[in-house]
Amino acid sequence: MEPTVQVSHLVKSFGKVKAVQDVSFEVYPGEIFGLLGPNGAGKTTTIRVMLDIFKPDSGTATLFGTGALTEGNKQRIGYLPEDRGLYKDLKLEPTLLYLATLKGLDMTSARERLETWLHRFDLYEHRHKKVQELSKGMQQKAQIIATLLHDPDLIVIDEPFSGLDPVNTRLVKEIIEELRQAGKTILMSTHQMYQVEALCNRIVLINDGRTVLYGEVNRIKREFAGNAVNLQGQGDFTELPGVLEARQNNGSWHLTLAPGANPQELFRALATREAIKIERFELAEPSLDDIFVAVVKGNDTEELAHA
Amino acid sequence: MRNLWLVARHEYRKIAGKKSFLISTIGIPILICLVMGITIVVTLTAMDRRPVGYVDSSGILQLDAQQLLADEQPRLLLVPYPDGTSARAALESGEIQAYYVLPTDYLEAPVAHLYYADKAPSQLARQRFAYFMRANLVQQLPEAYQERVLHGSQLTVRSSDGAREASSDNIVDFAVPFVAVIFFFIAVLSAGGYMFQAVADEKENRTMEVLMTSLTANELIGGKSLGLIAVVLTQLFLWILTLTLAIIIGAQFVPELQAVRVPWALLAVTAVYFLPAYVLIASLMTTVGAAAPETEQGQQISGLLNLLFTFPMFFLAIIFANPNHPFIVLLSIFPTTSFTTILFRWSFTVIPLWQLALSWTLLVITALAGIWLAARVFRLGMLQYGQALSLKGIVATLRAR
Numbered sequence: 001m002e003p004t005v006q007v008s009h010l011v012k013s014f015g016k017v018k019a020v021q022d023v024s025f026e027v028y029p030g031e032i033f034g035l036l037g038p039n040g041a042g043k044t045t046t047i048r049v050m051l052d053i054f055k056p057d058s059g060t061a062t063l064f065g066t067g068a069l070t071e072g073n074k075q076r077i078g079y080l081p082e083d084r085g086l087y088k089d090l091k092l093e094p095t096l097l098y099l100a101t102l103k104g105l106d107m108t109s110a111r112e113r114l115e116t117w118l119h120r121f122d123l124y125e126h127r128h129k130k131v132q133e134l135s136k137g138m139q140q141k142a143q144i145i146a147t148l149l150h151d152p153d154l155i156v157i158d159e160p161f162s163g164l165d166p167v168n169t170r171l172v173k174e175i176i177e178e179l180r181q182a183g184k185t186i187l188m189s190t191h192q193m194y195q196v197e198a199l200c201n202r203i204v205l206i207n208d209g210r211t212v213l214y215g216e217v218n219r220i221k222r223e224f225a226g227n228a229v230n231l232q233g234q235g236d237f238t239e240l241p242g243v244l245e246a247r248q249n250n251g252s253w254h255l256t257l258a259p260g261a262n263p264q265e266l267f268r269a270l271a272t273r274e275a276i277k278i279e280r281f282e283l284a285e286p287s288l289d290d291i292f293v294a295v296v297k298g299n300d301t302e303e304l305a306h307a
Numbered sequence: 308m309r310n311l312w313l314v315a316r317h318e319y320r321k322i323a324g325k326k327s328f329l330i331s332t333i334g335i336p337i338l339i340c341l342v343m344g345i346t347i348v349v350t351l352t353a354m355d356r357r358p359v360g361y362v363d364s365s366g367i368l369q370l371d372a373q374q375l376l377a378d379e380q381p382r383l384l385l386v387p388y389p390d391g392t393s394a395r396a397a398l399e400s401g402e403i404q405a406y407y408v409l410p411t412d413y414l415e416a417p418v419a420h421l422y423y424a425d426k427a428p429s430q431l432a433r434q435r436f437a438y439f440m441r442a443n444l445v446q447q448l449p450e451a452y453q454e455r456v457l458h459g460s461q462l463t464v465r466s467s468d469g470a471r472e473a474s475s476d477n478i479v480d481f482a483v484p485f486v487a488v489i490f491f492f493i494a495v496l497s498a499g500g501y502m503f504q505a506v507a508d509e510k511e512n513r514t515m516e517v518l519m520t521s522l523t524a525n526e527l528i529g530g531k532s533l534g535l536i537a538v539v540l541t542q543l544f545l546w547i548l549t550l551t552l553a554i555i556i557g558a559q560f561v562p563e564l565q566a567v568r569v570p571w572a573l574l575a576v577t578a579v580y581f582l583p584a585y586v587l588i589a590s591l592m593t594t595v596g597a598a599a600p601e602t603e604q605g606q607q608i609s610g611l612l613n614l615l616f617t618f619p620m621f622f623l624a625i626i627f628a629n630p631n632h633p634f635i636v637l638l639s640i641f642p643t644t645s646f647t648t649i650l651f652r653w654s655f656t657v658i659p660l661w662q663l664a665l666s667w668t669l670l671v672i673t674a675l676a677g678i679w680l681a682a683r684v685f686r687l688g689m690l691q692y693g694q695a696l697s698l699k700g701i702v703a704t705l706r707a708r
C-alpha cells in the first residue's frame with residue numbers, strides 16, 4: 001500500500017534555532033497515526049513543512065505520492081491547527097462555508113453538509129453567532145467541522161481534544177474512528193497520551209527535532225516492558241537510582257525506569273534500605289505516558305528509532 | 308482562478324460589513340448632503356426675489372437690454388420708475404427690495420445711488436443690476452465686442468493637435484483634482500489600512516495556516532487585492548453618485564452650481580490613474596503587513612508609505628506656478644506621485660501625451676510588480692513565522708525562482 005504521507009530526513013531551522021533536525025515517518029490510509037513529542041520538540045514545524053506552509057532546509061515531505069502540493073491535493077487535506085484558525089469577528093456559518101468552498105465544494109453541497117455537522121456537534125443554534133462569541137469548546141468543534149466538511153482523505157489534527165469536555169471528547173473520538181474505518185489517513189498530534197493509546201495504531205515520537213521512537217504502539221509497549229514497576233510498601237520511593245519518575249496512586253507506587261535500568265537491580269537496592277518496607281513488587285506494562293517520560297527524560301537515551 | 312474570486316468575494320463582504328467601513332462610506336455622502344443642504348438653505352433664506360427698481364435720469368438704460376442677458380443667471384425682475392417718489396413709494400409698500408437712481412450726468416460722473424429700507428438688497432439683486440448696467444453700456448459698441456466686454460477674457464491652453472485643452476473657464480476643472488485627491492487619500496487611509504490589517508491579523512491569529520492549505524500565496528494576495536478594489540469602487544461610486552445628485556439638486560436652488568460642466572476628460576484621467584495607484588498602495592500595505600512581525604510596527608511603516616503618495620502636496624505652489632518644471636514632470640512620471648501630480652497639473656497646463664503614456668505605463672507596471680512583491684514577501688513572512696523579516700532575506704527571496 002502506498003503511504004499517504006512520507007516524511008524523510010526532514011530538517012528545518014529558524015535562524016540559529018534548529019526546530020527539526022532529522023524526522024522521518026510514513027502514514028498509511030486507514031490508520032490513525034500519532035505524532036508525539038514534548039513542547040518545542042518540532043511537531044508543529046514538522047506538520048507545517050509537511051503541508052507546504054514552510055519549506056524544509058533539507059529532506060522531503062511527500063503527500064499522496066507527489067512532492068509538490070498541487071491544488072487538487074490541497075483539496076484532499078483537512079488541517080486543524082493547534083491555534084484555532086478561524087476569523088474571530090465573522091459569523092460561524094459564513095466562515096465555515098467560505099473555508100469549505102475554498103476546498104472545492106460548491107455552495108449547495110457545503111450548506112447541506114454543514115447543516116448535518118452543525119447538528120452533530122450541537123452548534124446549529126449558534127450558527128449565526130460570531131466566532132468570538134462562542135466558548136472555547138464550541139470554537140474547537142467549529143474548527144473540527146472546518147477540517148472535515150469537505151470530506152478530506154488526509155486529516156491532520158493538532159491537539160483535537162483541546163478545550164473539549166468529556167462528552168465532546170468522546171464524540172470527536174467516535175468521529176475519528178469512523179473516519180479511520182472509512183479509509184481516511186489521520187495524523188494526530190497531541191499531548192494526551194491516553195487518547196493516543198486509545199486511538200493510534202502507530203506513532204512517531206520526536207524529541208529535540210529528531211525521531212526517537214517510531215512504530216506500532218503495541219510493539220513499542222512490548223519493547224518497553226520492564227521499564228516500569230508497580231509496588232506497594234512503606235517509605236520514600238522518590239529519588240531512587242535508575243528511576244525517572246515515581247507516582248503515587250491509592251497507596252501504590254508506579255515507578256518509571258530509565259532506559260537500560262534493570263528492575264532486578266532496583267528490587268535489590270530497595271531491599272537493602274532499612275527505611276523501606278516492600279509489600280508488593282511487580283513489573284508493569286508501560287503506558288505510553290511512561291514510555292514518553294522514559295524517552296524524553298532519559299538524558300542518555302540510546303538511539304531507539306526504528307525504521 | 309475560482310479560489311481567487313472566492314477570496315475576493317469574501318474579502319469584499321468582510322470589509323464592507325465592518326462598521327468603520329460603513330461609517331466612512333456613508334459618512335462622506337452624508338457630509339456632502341449636509342454641505343449642500345446648508346448651502347441651499349442659506350441661499351434660499353438669503354435670497355430676496357422681489358424686483359429691483361430703478362430711476363434713470365440719465366436716459367441710458369433700456370429695459371430690453373435684458374435680452375442680452377437672456378442666458379445670464381440669476382434672473383430677477385427689474386422695474387423702471389419715472390421718478391424717485393414713485394420708486395420710494397414702491398419700496399415702502401414692499402413691492403421692491405431696493406431701487407437705484409442714476410443721475411442725469413451719469414456718463415460723465417458714473418455714480419449711482421442705491422436706496423433700500425432696512426435691509427440691504429441681496430447679492431443676487433446687486434449682481435443682476437450690475438449685469439443690466441453693463442448690458443446697456445455695451446449696446447453702444449459693435450455687436451462683436453459686446454459679448455467680449457460683457458463676459459471678460461477666457462484663457463484656454465490647447466495642445467498643438469487641438470485634441471486637449473486646459474481652460475480657466477470651468478471652475479470644476481480646478482475642483483475635481485482636489486476632490487479626487489481627497490477621495491483617494493480617504494480611500495487609501497481606510498481601505499488600504501484594511502488590507503494591511505487583514506494580512507497582519509490573519510498572520511497573528513493563524514487563520515493563514517488554514518488558508519495556506521487551500522490556496523496559493525498568489526491566489527490569496529490577488530483575491531484580497533481584487534476584493535479591496537471592488538470595495539473602493541463601491542465607495543467611490545456611492546460618493547460620486549451622491550456628489551452628482553447633490554450638484555443637480557443644488558443647481559435648482561444655488562445659481563452658481565448651474566454653471567458647472569462635467570469635465571469628462573479629467574474624470575477619465577482620474578479613473579484611469581486611480582485604480583493602478585490604489586492597487587500599488589494596497590500591495591505595498593500588504594507587503595508591510597506580511598513583513599512586519601507585529602501590527603504596531605507595521606502601522607508605523609505604513610504611515611511612511613502614505614507619505615510617498617502625498618509627497619506632491621508639499622509642492623502645490625510649484626505645480627500651480629510652473630506646472631511644466633522638470634521636477635514636476637519627474638513627479639508626474641514617478642509611480643507613487645504620478646496620480647496626484649497629473650491631476651493637479653491638468654487644470655494648469657496641457658500635459659504632453661508622452662508624459663501621460665509613460666507615467667501611466669510605469670504606474671501599471673509598478674502596481675503589478677507590487678502585487679508580485681506582496682505575494683513573495685507574504686510567502687517569506689509565512690516561512691519566518693513570528694520573526695521580523697530582514698531586508699537581506701526579502702532580497703534573497705525575491706531573487707529566488
